[in-house]
Amino acid sequence: GWPEEAEAWITPQGLADRIAWASVLGQLVEARWDPRAFVEAALGEIAGQETRFAATRAAERWEGLALTLASPEFNRR
Amino acid sequence: MTEPTRRAILKGGLGVACCAAASPLLTPVTLAAAPGENRLVVIILRGAMDGVGVFAPYGDREYAELRPKIGLVPDDTLIDLDGRFGMDARLDALHPFWRAGELAVAHAVSTPYRGKRSHFDGQDLLEAGIGDVAKIDDGWMNRALGQVSEARAEHALAVGREDMLLMRGERAVRAWTPGTKLSLQNDERALLQLIYGRDPLFAEAAAMAEELSALGGGGGGAKSATGRLAKYTADRLSEEARIAAFSIGGWDTHAGQPSALGAPLKALAEALTILKSTLGPVWGDTMVVAMTEFGRTARENGNRGTDHGTGGALKGGAVYGDWPGLRERDLYEGRDLTPTMDVRHYPAWALHALFGIERAALEGAVFPGLEMGARPGFIA
Numbered sequence: 001g002w003p004e005e006a007e008a009w010i011t012p013q014g015l016a017d018r019i020a021w022a023s024v025l026g027q028l029v030e031a032r033w034d035p036r037a038f039v040e041a042a043l044g045e046i047a048g049q050e051t052r053f054a055a056t057r058a059a060e061r062w063e064g065l066a067l068t069l070a071s072p073e074f075n076r077r
Numbered sequence: 078m079t080e081p082t083r084r085a086i087l088k089g090g091l092g093v094a095c096c097a098a099a100s101p102l103l104t105p106v107t108l109a110a111a112p113g114e115n116r117l118v119v120i121i122l123r124g125a126m127d128g129v130g131v132f133a134p135y136g137d138r139e140y141a142e143l144r145p146k147i148g149l150v151p152d153d154t155l156i157d158l159d160g161r162f163g164m165d166a167r168l169d170a171l172h173p174f175w176r177a178g179e180l181a182v183a184h185a186v187s188t189p190y191r192g193k194r195s196h197f198d199g200q201d202l203l204e205a206g207i208g209d210v211a212k213i214d215d216g217w218m219n220r221a222l223g224q225v226s227e228a229r230a231e232h233a234l235a236v237g238r239e240d241m242l243l244m245r246g247e248r249a250v251r252a253w254t255p256g257t258k259l260s261l262q263n264d265e266r267a268l269l270q271l272i273y274g275r276d277p278l279f280a281e282a283a284a285m286a287e288e289l290s291a292l293g294g295g296g297g298g299a300k301s302a303t304g305r306l307a308k309y310t311a312d313r314l315s316e317e318a319r320i321a322a323f324s325i326g327g328w329d330t331h332a333g334q335p336s337a338l339g340a341p342l343k344a345l346a347e348a349l350t351i352l353k354s355t356l357g358p359v360w361g362d363t364m365v366v367a368m369t370e371f372g373r374t375a376r377e378n379g380n381r382g383t384d385h386g387t388g389g390a391l392k393g394g395a396v397y398g399d400w401p402g403l404r405e406r407d408l409y410e411g412r413d414l415t416p417t418m419d420v421r422h423y424p425a426w427a428l429h430a431l432f433g434i435e436r437a438a439l440e441g442a443v444f445p446g447l448e449m450g451a452r453p454g455f456i457a
Contacts, residue, residue, distance in 0.1 A: 010278050010279060010282045011282055012282050012283075012285035012286040013286070014282070015279065015282040015283055015286050016286040019261070019269070019283075019286070020260070023260055023261060027238045027239065032240055032242065034197065035197065036197070048272070048275060050271045050272045050274065050275060051272050053268075053271070054265075054268035054269070054271055054272050056195075056197075057196075057268065058196065058264075058265050058268060059123055059124035059125070059196045059264060059265065059326060059327075059328070059329035060123045060124070060196070060200075060239065060324075060326055061197060061239065062238070062239055063261060063265045064197070066261065066265075067261075067265065067268055067269060067272060070269060070272070071272050072272070072273065072275075072276040072278075072279045
């Protein structure tokens, strides 16, 4: 999205909603997506070091997916 | 029956504590035909539970040296079990289980997994019941179901939001998903902050969102979610179901471990007490096994936490396992509790005693590569 739009919704509540959405989406996935593969597929080279680290290090699969979905890289696209 | 068979068994992955709960009146069966009267519940503890932290070897001199800030203290944060091991006082609801001989802990157990200490791979191997990540396909509970003639889909139940590999496979099973949603906890919240750290816009918004959410008194969701899972599981086991599985997360305590363990310990205690109280007379025919993918480092880290390790623990009316010790030279790679037994030993014997599955099938199809060895003391 455009930078202007990002500023509009990256408010505390807006971000909290976005994180909640990412968490739910991570839990809804039926197939056993591997977060390590997902961060590559979703972001590829755009993925920052921290995002890649977080997605691969999460304790449960749905969390790894949610962290990628909640990342700035994913949401600024 | 003289064997104290009611035990809570929590199984650990690498060097993790594993414990099991079962009725002393449990009757082992010899014929593998469904449905029978025995029930098995498997709880997967996701995040690598710290066996040394939860079922602390406080009698070992090295324990206090390895855990100067986060170690448990007798009569304060620790409840003694047998004079050498104790458990986190927040599991006090399980103390009656222990006194009744219904709780079993086995230390220093692990899957064959070594190396990267990845949660995803560790949990997959724990649920697949094999040793090779490349060969992961189905879960051992599904394969076990395949060994029981006349077993039907309604006998097996996977409960919870996630897709459990443990129950996946050729045999049809039933699944139930509760309405409650999980939210990021503990270490994963820290990971999110790490991700946002580089982006000022996100960082500021996230920090304020955290404050707002703290004010809102969130966090109650996890407890009630586990309670619902346990209640639903027990209700179904009281009717048509015979094997069931669900998960409890939140064990990945890299930082601030003492407080971070509060929620998952509460969930675990709640799960076991609700299972027992809801099952009522059926509890007499039930065994609960709780397992985690691996343990954590013997030493605490600089953030009052522990990092991924190897050996874990399992429990049952006594503390079982071949305790390897905590001296420097006893530790695996100088950092983790050394596993001295394959964790699959315990569910294999449980399946053998509860459902009559033969040892050859358990060592072959269900847990390839496992040598079952001697019957554990808590199985009649």
